[in-house]
Amino acid sequence: MITVIGSGRVGVCTAAYLAIREVDDILLVDIIENLPQGNALDIAHAASILGLNVDIRGSNDFKDMEGSDIVLVTAGFPRKPGMTREELVAKNAGIIADVAKNISTYAPNSVVILTTNPLDAMAYLMYKRLGFPREKVIGFSGVLDSGRLKYYASKKLGISTDGISAVVLGQHGENMFPVPRLSTVYGKPLTELLSKNIFQVTILSSFPIFLALKSSKAILSPVLITFLYFAFAY
Template identity: 45%
Template structure:
């Protein structure tokens, strides 16, 4: 079988965890690339030495050279400077802009047909950067944030209600920052609206915790940020594309035309519900929001716009 090829840029915690998750599912052969070539090679070798025990035949290789990534079907950008305690996602803007810009130039050169999943923060601005620098069609450049934020929201609801996470479908849209927009109206427990299970006060607590979910982990770890749940979120997106699942997920994508006008975010990448399949972003779904939610949404869009306007693109 001719396996697909996935390149993961950045062999840090997210990149290495993702490589293991992808390999275990035999999704594709994986190239882990890092400016520190030894780290990429060492982690790849370590994962491969687990293969006889875990029983997978996907190959993981490490490299420091972009030529080895040529012809990738999917490229995941995790490289960049992580958040430290007290740092906002915006503090990272210019440092990570340089990283994502140079990575995007290499992707364009070596894997012109690839789907690009951006994970580097500030997420929406970095997705926009990758889109503009690669010049790829907007269907093929997608930011991973909504899947993660929705998973956090779902877990916190499960914790509060004591009901299985498998029953909970939660939805979060907007920019991947402290003003993201969790949507109780579109969040259900086994198809039943979440408000049947939580009081308004409990729901507010859960929403607040979701908004600051990333920061909570940064504070606890002290020397890094979340990586298990982000890696699992990327896995879900990769599988939706490669296995043509046509899943409805929340992700940061470029909004233009009628849908851009509807969401009042023309010319930006922001988190909205999409249908994700073998063509990448196959559809963008219009949600009816309450006045309160539209207000929160506009605040979120303004935050993203403020960042993007600072970029030298």
């Protein structure tokens, strides 16, 4: 079973796509009464139309996640335009600590994947609270940021992303570290084709979305796909 903690847009869309792919049975958990139940029922109705063989449930009780193989954590306050991810530390640390306590109790053998910002700090807090092996507590940052670099490079060069390899390491935020020598276009170094400004564009890539949509939910699509990338791997 896969448990998705947090029944906002990222959590619900992740659960829906996992259902469509029939990856496993799905549990949506949220502290807001009736919210995960309603979202789960909505997804279940769609699954029925598609003839899918998957069980989708919603709950306000963490106990229902008992025995989960994968736990996807989307819970937390969202980032607003003008805010840095680091400004969310105080707000989201308590939420992650509480989630970690419940995962330890009810899903001690699970793999945990997070999207809660500030991602690096929250992933580390989750890791310390759980005491799991480090390979079982995962933040999505590198995959998302590398994907953004590939996107901007493909647009600048007018080619498909298929032939582009991009590597971004470090913090998910303004201090991320694009790796020029490992970022290539059909094997040729990216910096031979584009200026290093492409890396700065990648670092600042979330801001135009925030300004347009006035919401941190702008990162829904890449976060969703990143979750699925890891979920399928496990």
